[in-house]
Amino acid sequence: MSSDFDISKFPDLPGVYLMKDNSDTVIYIGKARSLKKRVSQYFQSQKYHSPKTRTLVKHIADIEYIVTQSEVEALITEASLIKKHKPRYNVRLKDDKRYPYIKITNSKYPRIYLTRRRLMDNALYFGPYTNAGAARKTLDIISRIFKVRKCKTKIDDDKTHSRPCLNYHIKRCLGPCTGAVSETVYQEELNSAIRFLKGESDELVKELEDKMYQLSLNQEYEAASVVRDQIEALKNLTQQQVAISGTDERDVISTAVDENAVYIQLFYIRNGNLVGRSQFTMDRGDDEVSIPEVLSGFIKQYYQDSPVPPEILVQYDIPEKDLIKKWLYEKSGLHVDIHVPLKGDKKRILDLAAKNAEMSMKQEQLKKDHQHPNEVLENLKTDLSLETLPYHIEGFDISNISGTDAVGSLVVFENGVPANSKYRQFNIKNVEGIDDFAMMAEVVHRRFSRILDENKPLPDLILIDGGPGQVSAAKGSLDNLNLDNIPLIGLAKQYEHIITPENKVIILSQKSDSMKLLMRIRDEAHRFAVSSHRRKRTAKLTHSALDGIPGIGESKKRALLEHFGTVDNIINASIKDLKQVEGISNNLAQKIVDYFENDDNKK
Template identity: 45%
Template structure:
């Protein structure tokens, strides 16, 4: 079905839509309250101009949609589809790393520790924490307040009963109550873990009152040593609370979100406010924001954030109104069991709080942009060393290296690898099948490959490399220079690198240059040459194995890979296939009559 026909059939209902390219790969996943209006808006001439949006629309070859009962269901489905398919044009977290969480394991005596890996085994996760120092500080404070076990043993009833785990130092310094030896009950440990959860959720006021009651009860029972331990924990908690800034007098739980956009990058800042106090700040870099505005990017981020975060507040402050705010509110209310509101403050202290988050987001994004500019402008030291050693007109930021691979001229191939600022750029690697020579003539092969490569670059008006490296000595270099002159590239820097003594040959110089053995520039040349050799040899082996695996049966019309395998499986060898009668070919191998006749005719003309 044509794309135009599909557009006319899209229903006016809530749901998700998937844009696909010609190969069927999913390019983009979106949701809409009215699918028909949203999807058709991408193909209207009046749509906002943006290069990335235009690139997406040009690649759309197919559309798939999934109708849902409500916008809330569409919200959930969209998040699941994005997680599963990771479409190229959807907003993604910029960082390749995984942010740390604090994990409470699912066992009789849970462990509490920092992790970057989420395991779906019933464990609880608090975070993510974008500041590693902050998460270490939180965990350190936790251990000062609560006597959580630090060992990693599985404390099953059998292990505790048989006392397989010895008491450690933590027990003797009052940092653990010894559940491994049955000195602390499962119920008492569970009560403590519930207090840990309150601490991690920012419920420090409630936790403080609870510890005060616990201390008073212990004192009333004349358990003064235990009461003193609770008192010390209470002091540590109060010190932690005093470090938190009170920003709201109504003591509600809130998350404050703000976003800043620049080109394809964005930064989202989250202020986590619990009981009126800022307990933490997180920031996330996003990429592939494309043509979307602040509200659209922030909405996609919020969906990803709360689907992976169980800590949901009463109110969410955002800097700009969201189109699907009601759907997000409904889903969060359903999941958390209490009313959750998404609010855009317009004035007063709440508006100032959002603006403070906006300033933080803009500052962090400017910092990212500055780092990118510095990275782009910084030339790698190995490139500078090569620039110095070879006395090149400018630092060779882009280097292309060629290598030939063949055995006595057969299955001849060539490779070209590209290094940008001292690092491989694999998207620019190229492989060549040699067309002009089937006899061992590396010089002619080099002329062919150099000609094909740079003739194309000139035709397409693309940037030429700062340095060309050919694997070989004077002969290979002369062949490359000859072709470059024919193309009018007399001034193109090019060298030859001979492997035996690591000699560098430069056009116009009779003697080779020997670069210092410890030179960073020489090491870079060796790395490039070895990578080109690896790439060429891999391609050559692939071609050779493909040729050697070719069967006589492949030359018979109507016999493809499946029928060839079946024939060999039934008859055991090509010789037995040739000797088989037409009837046997049809009855035993299941060949159609015409194909069986073709097999017999082939072996009559080409006897083994």
């Protein structure tokens, strides 16, 4: 990537340019057949430029460029960078979604499962699938017919687990973790599953029939019966597929537009049937951008990660259509037809998609009209008789088991939504044994002492997870700090009644927006307290379990826990597994294994 605002030095080559403002933020990304000629056009006479372009040029402080081998590669790079940087002046896909892949891991006994992230990890991926339900059904078929494992169990080279999972017992897995199947046999079944995923069902059935015949000749009747069941299942599945098959396969893209955005409806037609749809919203970047340009931008961004059909129906002829078709061919191997139908069934399905896009737009407009950000807070202010709008609410809870490893939690909600970065955990320091009231008093005192010391703004409302005792304890801490003017309430889960420091009970409908918000804050405080307590206990158990091993200090304890997740996994790990952790040598791995051979150390 090069950066130089002297346009005369830009290359006369295809590529992508990134325009930045004074704060080094990318504000526009474009592609060009010739970087030098295209970028120069922005700084020539601007009387023919749109208002958007004139505004853009005023904010350009720097331009970077990336040279590509072709204009098609520039198109791909442009769409990828727009998704990454979300520049202000570009057409952007706001509601992008990841479709699932079927992944087969690269390991001794590969695992097959569904994932929404495609990584560069030498695994085998199939998809993405627009219909997640169909992908799950495919996995279920593979489990029934080929019995390839889905579980996360780590299978060692030198030992196997004695207790397989449920899938093995219900004959949905070959059970490599038990040593019941050889690596060769497992790989054969996996290869059959891969061929099934590639759509080679007919050829696979023929090979399985040959295999069954050969097993019968060798008098391996039990193995032959297993193959026979596989053949019958595949034949039944193929017959079902033929019975519902059609000939048409296409995506249908329609739009509806208001002053804020472009609403896109995408219909998936597979085998002549409507099998699903998705809704998206495009940020136009500027009112000057035409709907055909928006459609072009959508196609470039959406089909980077999604299945490409042989035909795409759109409402308008799009710019750069030939270039996009060339890119789609290089990506999928399909000669994709992008066109605007004027009559017949294709026009009717396009109109239906447009009608759905319009309905989606109207629903979004109704939400904006009826759900003002402060509406719930206004209701809460009225229901609790508050003097100010409770924009900033803080929730507190305590978590402990038998008084040990007690922690307090603080969650912050601003404008009715969680401000996760402002959450805090408090390790209880001054309370011995089980005393939730004293613990609450300590946490509240420490929280607001610090706020006063740092001169930070006080909350508009404090919510305590608990009843009169917890509320009274919190009130005492506030009084000691001369903060008795902050509204304080408690919400105990038993009756879902609101408690005030004066022991007044406020009963609101659990269906009201005010009560839903308070319950959400209380539940979030409880969740955060419990998770904080669990982390603390896990760390303590981990450290105490590893303390007796020579050469294992704090950093290596952390590394072991991050790698294995739990103490049990560390105890059951082999020397080979332990050596995979950074800083664990062969000598240290041997010490860990030797240490946990002692049953007392395991306990």
